[in-house]
Amino acid sequence: GESVGLHLPTLSVQEGDNSIINCAYSNSASDYFIWYKQESGKGPQFIIDIRSNMDKRQGQRVTVLLNKTVKHLSLQIAATQPGDSAVYFCAENWGNTPLVFGKGTRLSVIA
Amino acid sequence: SQTIHQWPATLVQPVGSPLSLECTVEGTSNPNLYWYRQAAGRGLQLLFYSVGIGQISSEVPQNLSASRPQDRQFILSSKKLLLSDSGFYLCATAGRTGTSGYEQYFGPGTRLTVT
Numbered sequence: 623g624e625s626v627g628l629h630l631p632t633l634s635v636q637e638g639d640n641s642i643i644n645c646a647y648s649n650s651a652s653d654y655f656i657w658y659k660q661e662s663g664k665g666p667q668f669i670i671d672i673r674s675n676m677d678k679r680q681g682q683r684v685t686v687l688l689n690k691t692v693k694h695l696s697l698q699i700a701a702t703q704p705g706d707s708a709v710y711f712c713a714e715n716w717g718n719t720p721l722v723f724g725k726g727t728r729l730s731v732i733a
Numbered sequence: 734s735q736t737i738h739q740w741p742a743t744l745v746q747p748v749g750s751p752l753s754l755e756c757t758v759e760g761t762s763n764p765n766l767y768w769y770r771q772a773a774g775r776g777l778q779l780l781f782y783s784v785g786i787g788q789i790s791s792e793v794p795q796n797l798s799a800s801r802p803q804d805r806q807f808i809l810s811s812k813k814l815l816l817s818d819s820g821f822y823l824c825a826t827a828g829r830t831g832t833s834g835y836e837q838y839f840g841p842g843t844r845l846t847v848t
Contacts, residue, residue, distance in 0.1 A: 630774055630775065630776070656836065656837070664841065665823050665839030665841055665842050667839070668837075668838075711777065713837070720765075720782050720827075721827075721837050723769075723776055724776065725775075726776045726777075
């Protein structure tokens with residue numbers, strides 16, 4: 623898992639452009655990954671998930687890519703909108719263990 | 734679908750005072766329950782999780798404790814708050830998705846400020 627004691631990195635993107643948010647995970651045994659979106663003052667909300675037997679999964683305007691070789695996960699948001707501004711967390715787990723969350727990335731959309 | 738209730742929504746407490754945050758869950762039975770803390774501008778830190786009544790696992794040693802008196806009730810407590818206990822406290826459950834995945838549902842959170 624990632625450290626939870628560091629300040630969040632920020633990604634600034636122009637409205638309409640595509641956003642790519644990256645996450646590195648540490649446990650090679652992790653077999654399930656989730657991306658969460660957290661708006662200010664609210665709890666995290668599920669966006670999309672992917673199992674380790676896949677390397678790509680698409681949702682509505684979002685795509686998650688998994689590279690197990692380098693233990694890297696990314697979230698791509700197409701045509702970024704102001705409503706996409708939030709903090710994005712990746713999370714991993716294996717078996718029935720609790721999810722381990724990454725440090726998060728703050729996405730700021732410039733109108 | 735599952736619904737998670739947390740209260741209070743906000744709380745301001747002096748250093749050294751006790752704490753009790755409550756979380757209740759609807760729409761599921763025998764859920765795994767979790768308490769997370771999020772300091773301002775930072776990531777999520779797992780504090781406790783519970784797989785059943787009376788079963789609590791602590792992830793981080795500190796002056797907080799958790800209890801699960803009922804199947805769908807999870808309580809976070811402290812006898813004496815520290816300044817460093819300030820943060821956003823999130824209760825969560827876990828469940829399986831229709832695609833054989835695993836999703837964690839979060840409550841609305843309690844913002845605690847220790848003064």
